Amino acid sequence: MSRIGKSPITIVDGVNIDISQGNLVTVKGPKGELTQQVHPDLTLNIEDGVLSVERPTEQKRHKAMHGLYRTLINNMVIGVSTGYVKELELIGVGYRANSTGNLLELALGYSHPIYFAIPAEVKLTTEMEKGRPPLIRLESHDKQLIGQIASKIRSFRKPEPYKGKGVKYKDEILRRKAGKTAAK
Secondary structure, three states: OOOHHHOOOOOOOOEEEEOOOOEEEEEEEEOOOEEEEEEOOOEEEEOOOOOEOOOOOOOOOHHHHHHHHHHHHHHHHHHHOEEEEEEEEEEEOOEEEEEOEEEEEEEEEOOOOOOOOOOOOOEEEOOOOOOOOOEEEEOOHHHHHHHHHHHHHOOOOOOOOOOOOOOEOOOOOOOOOOOOOOOO
8 A cells, every 4th residue: 555645635724625527636825826637547535624545446557646646736735835945056166146037147157158037936036145155046836847947957067076066956965076186
């Protein structure tokens, strides 16, 4: 039995879940609205402010879908009620980040600046404090979208293992390598 799929989803105050024909789940809350198509084999039940996902058989594919869709719906409920935040740091001399509305301008040691348009669902802020690395802060109600945007920004200059220069997540721990040793 899927332990993740079995656990119920508690619906917090201010969040409204609507299940239409064809298992289309719509979650509305103070931060926004999200929709997800759930596989028709699974059944969704709402009782006393708790949503549960149930599968018809013990087949491997039903077990996999059970945990997946339960987690996707739970992420939607958390997103529309509290939201998600991703923070990225720019480690390196001369690395800069500026935001103008939803346009991000990055200087990452290349011969040209990188311009990246952020979707309207994501709120973008940048911080440039003296003595600290530049910080890019992304906020959204959609966990999948914010993760994809953060991953794309990180891909412009991934952190290298020797000096740690590049774009990294704030809580990311990098594996560092020892450099060359001097010949005697």
